[in-house]
Amino acid sequence: MIAEVDTGTTTTARRTVITLLQRLRSPQGVADPLPIYDDLRAQGDLVPAPWGGYLATGFDICNEILRDRNWLVPDLAWQERNADTDRWRAPATQEMSRTLSRLNAPAHHLQRRSLGQLFDRHTLQALASQVEADVTGLLDDLAGRMHECGTGDLATTVSERLPISTIGHWLDIPSGDWPHILEITHNQVHAQELLPTRRQLAVSAEATVHLQKYFTDLVRERRRRPGDDVLSRWIRTWDELEPDRAAADRTLYELTMFITIASLETTATLLSTMVWHLVRTPGLWGRLRAHPEHVDAAIDEALRFDPPVRLNTRVAGLDTILSGVHIRKDSMVHILYGAANHDPRRNPDPHTFDVLRKGANLTFGGGAHYCLGAALARLEAHALLRQMLERFPTLRAVRPPVYAPRMVFHRVTSLEMAA
Template sequence: MGDLVPAPWGGYLVTGFDACNEVLRGRNWLVPDFAWQERQTGTERWHAVATQEMSRTLSRLNAPEHTRQRHSLGNLFDRRTLQDMTPHVEADVARLLDRLAERIRTDGEADLSELVSEQLPISTVGRWLDIAPEDHPHILDITHDQVHAQELLPTRSQLAVSEAATLHLRRYFTDLVRERRENPGDDVVSGWIRTWDALDSDREATDRVVYELTMFATIASLETTATLLSSMVWSLLRSPGAWAGLRERPEDIDGAIEEALRYDPPIRLNSRVAGEDTELAGVFVPKDTMVHVMYGAANHDPRRNPDPHVFDIHRKRSHLAFGGGAHYCLGAGLAKLEARALLGQLLRRFPTLRAVSPPEYAPRMVFHRVTSLRVAA
C-alpha cells in the first residue's frame, strides 16, 4: 500500500524501513509531548490520568528536557554493568527453569510465558532497583493494566483500568524514592537522587524526576522483554531444525536473538509528530501531523530484508525493534542479556523442547504481549 498509508483516524501509518528509520532518527520528528497535546481537539485521551503521567516520563519528552534527563543517566547498561549483572541473571534463569522442568514432569506440559518469560524481567529489574521480591507480583500485575493508556486507540474502560494502575504505581514508586532519600544506599535509585540533587537544589523536583525515571524504567523493561523471550522460543520451535541446529552451534545464539527481534518485535508501533511542515516518502506532511512507525512492517520490508517472512538466524542484522535516534531503547543491552541467558540454558537443559500450541496474545496493537506459550519436553 506504500511507505506512507493514511490512517482512518487521521495521520499516517509508516510502513517502509527507510521511511520509519527517517522518522525515528530525524530531528524534526517529535514525540507527542504536552505542548503537542494541548494543541489537539478531542483531548479526552490526552487529559487522562495515565496519559498525563506517562507524558512526564523519558519516552514522551523532547529536547531540551529529554537531553537533560538522558545525559543525567549516562550509559545505564554499559559493558561492565552487564558483566556484573550476568551471574545474577544466569542464576535467575536456572531457578525459573527448575520450576519449568518440575511442572513439565508433573503435568506433562507447562506455560513458558507464565513461569519464565514474565518472571525473569521483573527479577532482573527488581534486583537492579533493589525492589523487595515480595512486591514483584504486584508490580507485574499493575504494569499489565497500566500500558492500556499507551495503546493506539484506548477505550474509556481501558483508560479507567490504566488510571487505577497508574495511581498504584505512583504511590508505590513515590514511597520508594522517599525511603531511598531517607536511607540512601549504593542502589541505582539512591544514585539518581544524588545525581539530580547536584543538578537541582529543589529536592521536591528532584524526587519527582527520580520517581518518573524509576517508574518508566520498570514499565519499559517488563512486557517488552517478556514478549521477546517467548516470541524468540516460539519462532525457533516452529522453524524446522532450528532448535537442534542452534544446540549444535550455540555461537549463533546472538543471531537468533536479533532475528527474533526483527521477525516479531515486542512493540508493533510507536507514534511521532511532525515538528514542522515536511515531506516523508514523497508525501507532504503538515506540522503537528501524527505518524505511526510500524516496526513489524519496517522489519519485513523486502527491500531491506529479502524473504522477510522466513525466520533466518544467519540473516544480516537489520531491524528497528529498539527504535532509533534520541529515543533508542535504553535497555536494549539488558534485554539481549536476558534473552541470551535464557536461550543458552534452555538449549542445554531441554534438547527436545516443543510447543504444545501456538502462543496466545493480549488483544493489543502497541505492546504485543504474549500471555501464554505452552511447551513440553
C-alpha cells in the first residue's frame, strides 16, 4: 500500500472521507446514497481510502480500471501477500475467492471458456416461456395478497422468488430447496462487504459450510444420474478438461454455487428498485404503461440509477499511474458503481430518473469480469415489468423500501405496494 504523510491537509482529508463512508454505511446512506456520492466525487476521481488504497468515483476512471487487463481481482495469491488476515483468511472469503469472480488469468479464462456462451440467444429463448409463467404465478400471489390485505410485499412475494425460480429450473434444482438456498445466500454475502465485522464473518462462515455441502451434494448426485441439463453438460465438459475427478468436481461445485448465488440477490434488488423508482416518479408509471416500447430503456435507467452492487474491488497488477496518482503494484482500488453512474460528466442531471436518457452505466462491470448473468437479469426484469404494467395500472408504493444494512450488496428486504 502507498504510505501517506500525515500532514494537516492529509489528516483533514482523511477525516472527511471517514465521515463520508460512515454516512454511506448508515441507514440513511443505504437508502439514499446520492448526496454522499456527490461529496465523495468532490474529493476527486481517485480518493485515498483511510485503510490504504483508493476509492474510484468518476465514470471514466472506473471504466478504465474495469477494462484494463493490468487491473486484477484480489485472488488468493494476492490475499496471501497482504496482512488483513481476519478478513482474507476468513472461511467465507477463502471459499468465494476460488470462484469465478475472484479468479485471474489463466484460471479465469479456462472456466469462462468451459461455460461457453452461458446465456446466449438460444438459451434465453428456451428460458423465456418459463420466466413468463413464473412471473404470472408470482404476480397472482401478489394480487391475492393485495386483495386480501390491501397491500402486498413486492420484494418477498415476487422479487426474491423470481430469480431462484429461474435459476432453479435452469439447473434442475428441486423447488423444495429454493428457500434454503435463498437463506444461506443472504447470510453468505456478508463476507463480501467492504469492512465486514467479526460477527458478519462468522455468519458468512456458517452459511458457506451449508453452501459447500449443498452444491457438492448436487454435483455428486448429478454425476450419479446425469441427464441433458446444464450441470450434466458441465460435468461432461470438465471430465474432458480435468483428468483428476476430484479436482473436476471441486471446480463444478464452485461454478454451480457461484452462478446460483450470483443470480439471486443482485437480480432481486434490480426488480424491486426498478419498480420503486418508476412508481415514486410522478406520472411515470402511467406514461410507461402507455408506451411499453420504453420498457428496456426503463430497465437500463434503473440499472444506472440504483445499481444492486454498489462497490467492487480491483488491485494493481503492476506499478502504474492512474488519474495522475502513482499506484503501486498490489494496491487496492474500490470502484464505486453508483458514484460513477451518477457522474454528471457522463450522465447530465444524473439524479433525475429519466427512462429516455439513453445514458451509460457500469452496473454489470466491464472487461474480462463482465457479469455472466446480465442478459438473464434483463430477461427477468423485462418480463416482470411488462406484466406488472398490464396488470396494475394504478400501482403505488405504500411506503419506501426497507433495506438490509449493507454497503456493498444492496438488498431490498421489503417493498409494500398497493394497486
